[in-house]
Amino acid sequence: MSKKQKIIILYLVVIDVFLLGLALWFFVWPKIRLVNFALLQPAGEVAIKEYMLFKLVLFLMLVVAIPLFCFAVFILKRRKHEKISLFEKNKSHEGLWQIFVWLVPVILIFSISVINWKSTHDLDPYKPLSLKKEPIVIQVVALNWKWLFIYPNERIATINFLQVPEQTPIEFNLTADAPMNSFWIPRLGGQMYSMAGMTTKLHLQADQKGDFEGFAAEINGRGFADMNFVLHSVSETDYGNWLKNVKSKSLKLTLKEYERLSEEEKKHEPEVFSFVEDSLYEKIMEKFMPDGGYMPGMPSHNVDSLDNNNPSFSY
Amino acid sequence: MKFWFGKLTWASLPHEWFTIGGALSMVLAGLGIFVYLTYTKKWKWLWQEWLTSTDPKKIGIMYFVVAALMLVRGGLDAGMIWLQQSLASGSGGYLTADHFQQIFTAHGTIMIFFVTTGFLFGLMNYILPLQIGARDVAFPLLNTLSFWLYAAGALFINLFFFFGGEFAATGWLAMPPLSELEFSPGVGVDYWIWSLQISGLGSLLSGVNLLVTILKMRAPGMTLMKMPMFVWTCLGSLLLVVSTFPILTMTLLMLSLDRAFGMHFFTSNLGGNPMLYVNLIWSWGHPEVYILMLPAFGIYSEIVATFSRRRLFGYGSLVADALLISGLSMLVWLHHFFTMGAGANVNAFFGIMTGLIAIPTGVQIFNWLATLYKGDPRFTSAMHWFFGFVFTFTLGGMAGVMLGIPGLDFQLHNSLFLVAHFHTMVIGGALFGIFAAITYWFPKVTGFLLNEKWGKRAFWLWIAGFLVSFTPLYILGLMGVTRRLDHYDASRGWQGLFMVAGLGFIIICVAVCAQIWQIIVSIKERKQNQDQSGDPWDGRTLEWSTSSPPPVYNFAVIPEIKNRDAFWDMKVSGQVDKLVSGQANKQYEDIVMPKNTAVGIYISAFLFLVGFAFVWHIVWLGAVGFVGAVTCVIFRSFDHHTEFTIKSEDVAKMESRGLKEIWQLKQ
Structure with a gap:
């Protein structure tokens, strides 16, 4: 290669790098700047x-x-005459x-x-976070392709969004009425699988007010990418008001309504139910058990009994 | 009709752009090859010299050809994944969710089973017998059968382009219940199952074959502790193949029983348990990772020793490392699902086991660096790959240790951080090792060296492309982006980094072009780069004592091994000179070699039919395939003339030609 050719190539490389830098600056950087680094901005104890x-x-x-x-x-840069023979003489x-x-x-x-x-x-996700404060229990059902959240004590339910008071431990009980999935709210803490016919547990807490995004992290079919939700963390009083507000509506989640919902396979907007069928969660799990009975190797459908002996299955 | 064609109907034939495109390109390529072979009248040559050959060297090259083709296929998938994720901000993108999911499933399956595995089995076939001073593998027929099963599997995974038009959309390990009939009613998962069953059987048989070869066919004097490091790591890898591939076969069999006969091994209801599958598949799947990694470690050991002109530092340690890694790799499978709800004790146990693997791996790297430090290193392009590996593998290993801690895994699992981690390991570890091996052993196979300048350029492009491609994925992982997203909200601001990753993919494509150009340039300049000595790198192990390419029988006289680094030892003690000057000439004996056989091709073809019958529920075809395969085995067992003899005079003739060349070189 002649000197002239080399100079031309050098010029081309410099121009290319310049154009590339410009392109990155204009198109890519603005898009990165807006991003939040979920794992580096934790908002919950876990x-x-x-x-x-x-x-x-x-x-x-x-x-x-x-x-x-x-x-x-050092090895790469070392020239041969600089070689120090540390080991050469003595084999030991x-x-x-x-x-x-x-x-x-x-x-x-x-x-x-x-x-x-x-x-x-x-x-350990099964470990309650604090003994002082009573946790909010939320039952999570992974459906095709939406999240159903049941507040058993409040007897309400939501789809694809959660409302919780800040600085209160949350006890999630997870199951699925669809393929295996993984429930993940990155800014509050790690994920947990949800599987049909059994319960897994996850304890999280939001330390501050804010909206935190949640995802389905395990591939589960066509609508996988749309299976997101938002957790709204609000003050204690706002949470109380929200509960009252929901209760005042008359949107009921009966077993029949649930069946319709679980078969509907499309992207679902957030929704609230002011009333939930009695022990709906347990009924969903029972669907997968032969005669609703207990099988060895499968979990008992009684959620309370799981508290003592954490995993829903044993190794 | 149903009897003859099962579920197959007119609607199963290609009718979408990607199936038509795939089918058309395969037909055109096939037609091109057909016309070329017919025109040049090379069918007979191809059949006799290559397809039916039992020579492990030729089988090794055929493995490489198939694996390279599949690399292009898997690379196209990678490109489509990248393009979709770069465009799919909002609800954009050019693929449907279902199609996108099929593509990443195919990408993972192909890259692991047909690219990396293919390259490594090819290498083992070519190099192992040469390194242990053997003329062939233990079971030559089994060897052709293994290769043809692998090739049949590779063809089978592309068959969905022609029939059915869909592949599994479940991820590369097809976790139930998603992969059960209820959620994946199409034939995609069946194609996945049977391409793995067919090629997996090949892997298992190959594992048995090569394991026996290492244990029983070493040259006299080569005790276990005198074996080259590559042989040791292959031994570790093959032990894993033999002990874990049966798990894969049985797991897939149970899944196919669920799908074909309505059984309930892994369904959610009626007593089935998907968690059983997750455990079973990963207790094969994790060792599989080390099946791919261990031979690469061996390659680096060989290269480091040769290019620093020094005995490997800490050989004993390296042997212990290989065995420890293969042992530990069977005790860590649960780290793929810390998030499935096991108790803290169980998670912590498997987490600590995972961490332990980092010890032998770290010791290896220290020992290689110490070998270089003590030796007199030459930074050829093979060494470039080694240093690239040290860099990427350490980074990926750090990410791996993080993922091995359950508390961190809860956050990183199923995120792009995980995706970046295993790509770092497979590309930076196994694939760079394969490239290093290609550079290193190319002159042995062809008789001329690869162009160093283009080799180095390809390396720098690869490392740049790799970093630009996967660093964004680590960052995206920390942003909480899950893997396998076919689209995402524009407001999340992930698009920029996906585009940077795409830029990396383009650089990698350029790197692959540079590699292809490297081979073209090298072939053009083969006269200048010729290597007549058979030992271009001043090698240490036995394969360099043969001519390049080696004769069909590898060694005219089986060498006696006195020391580790057998060939180096011969060179130092002057045995090579003796050989060359003709003193050892007259001791040739008749050499018995296996004849060519097409039985492997026939059995694979019949098993291919069995797979096809299972996918489409065609009972008679399955019966034909099964009976055909068994009949082939029975017929073959009555054939007693499976070997032929090369007369000692012929050996002498062939050898004197080769030795004369070496002699002239020495003058």
């Missing part, structure tokens, strides 16, 4: 703990990874090096394992 854990583990790993990268770059150095290379990851992973054990028990 999510905050998970974020702290994220930072801690990242830090621990960088402690090992950065020297490793430096070592790799290989043994020393082996002790070192095993010890470093072992110490790192040991410390992470301790963190792992403790955090897993601390962040």
Whole structure:
């Protein structure tokens, strides 16, 4: 390649990079700027703990990874005459090096394992968050392709949106009347699968007022991408008012209405029901049990009995 | 009609743009090849020299051809996924949700089962026998059968373009109850099941075959602890194949029983339990990841030792690492579903087990770097891939340790962070390893070297494309974006990053073009780049002691192994010179080699029919396929003339030609 050709290519590369930068600046950057980093902006007790854990583990790993990268770059940059023969003469150095290379990851992973054990028990989704404050119980049913939320104590139900008071623990009981799904509100904390014929549990809490988005995280068919909802976290009094407001309406979710709803397979706008059929959640689970009875390996449909012995199935 | 055609009707034939396009392009490509072969009268040559060959070297090359074709197929899928996600802000996009879901299912399935697996089995076929000083694998017929089952599976997964027009829309592991008849009534899931059953059987048989080859066919003197590292890691990988592929076969069988005969293994109701499937599929699926990774580790070990002209540092440690990884990989499957509601003790146990895998993996990287540090490294393009791997794999490994902690996994599971993580591992680990292997062993296979300049360019493009493509996915994961979205609200502001990821995909496409160009340039300049010595890199292991390409029998005289790095040892102790100067010439013996056979092709074709019959519920065709396959096996067992002999004079003739060339080179 002649010098002239090289210069032309260099020019072209510079112009390309410039145009590319311009394009990124105009089209891509404005779209990124508006974004919220859900996992880095936790708004609930659980999510905050998970974020702290994220930072801690990242830090621990960088402690090992950065020297490793430096070592790799050093080898790449080293010229031959700079070679230091540390191990050449004495073979026993290989043994020393082996002790070192095993010890470093072992110490790192040991410390992470301790963190792992403790955090897993601390962040167990089945564990109630606080004993002082009575949690709001919400029963979640994953349908095709919408979320049905039942407030059993308040005897109301909602579709694709949730209203909760701030700084109050929420106890989610999850099941499905559709393929397996995963219930996730990133800014409040981690996700949990919802599966037909059984109950799983998730405890979360919103520490502040705000609207927090929730997602279906497990592929479950055509309408998967539309299966989103919003959790409105409001003050205690606003929540009370909202309850009163809902109760004053007359939109009933009877078993028959539920059947119609569960078979309707399209994107669903948020909706409220002021009255819910008695133990609808239990009835939905019973659909999947032979004669409504108990089968070994399958969970009891009595939700209360699950409280003592957390998982709905045993390993 | 129903008897003859089952569920197959006129409506099953292609009638949408993508099925018509897919079917048309396959027909045209097939027609092109047909015309070319007929015109040049190469049918007989193809059949005799390649298709029916039992030579593991030729089978290895055929694996590579199929895997490369499937890479293009899977890459097209990747492009369509990216384009949809870049455009699909709001309710836009050019694909329906269902079609989009079929595409990412096909992408995952193809890339894991038919690309990475294909490349690695191809490599093992070619390199393993050479590295252990064997003339063939243990069971040559089984070897052709394995390859043809793999090829039949690869064809089967594309068959939906012609019949049925839909693939599974369930994700690459088809979790029930979504994959059950109730929610996926079409034939898509059946195509998925049977392409995996057919190719999975091939993988299992190949695993048995190569495992026996390693354990029983090593050259005299090659004890286990004198085996090259690549052989060790393949051993670990093959142990996993043999112990976990039966799980896959049985799980898929149960799912197909559910679908075809209305049974209830994995349904939600009537006593079935989908969680059973999730456990079973992942207790195969996680080891599968290491089945792909371990041979790549072996490749890096070989390359690092050769290009730093030094014995591998910490060989014993590396062996322990390979075995530990393959053992531990069977104890971690639950980390794929921490979010399924297991108790804290169970989750913590599997989380800690997952973390433990990072120890042997980390030790490996330290040992490779130490080998380079002590040695005299040459930064060829193969070494570029190695350094690319160290960089990406460490990053991906860090993400992996995070995902292995249940408390973090609750937040990261099913997000794009996870997607970015496993792409980092499979591309940065396995695929870069395959590219390194191609660069490294290409002269052994063809007799000339690949162009280094274009190799390095391709590498830099790949690493750039890879980073531009997957860094945005890590970021999107932290924004709480779930995977597999066919569209999303414009207000979320995710589109920009999806577009950046797409830019990365384009760079990767350019990188692949550079690789293709590298091969073209190398073929053009093959005269200048010729390697007559058979040992272009100053290699250490036995495959470099043969000519390039090696003769059909690999070794005229089976070498005696005294030390690890057997060929290096021979070079240092002057044995090679002795061989070349003709002193060892007269000891040739007759060599018995397996004859060509087409039985593997016939059995695979019959099993292909069985799969087709199961998809479309055509009973008679299934019976024909099954009886045909069994009959082939019975007929073959009466054939006692399966081997032929190469006379010692012929061996001497062939060898003297090769040795003379080496001799001239040495002068």
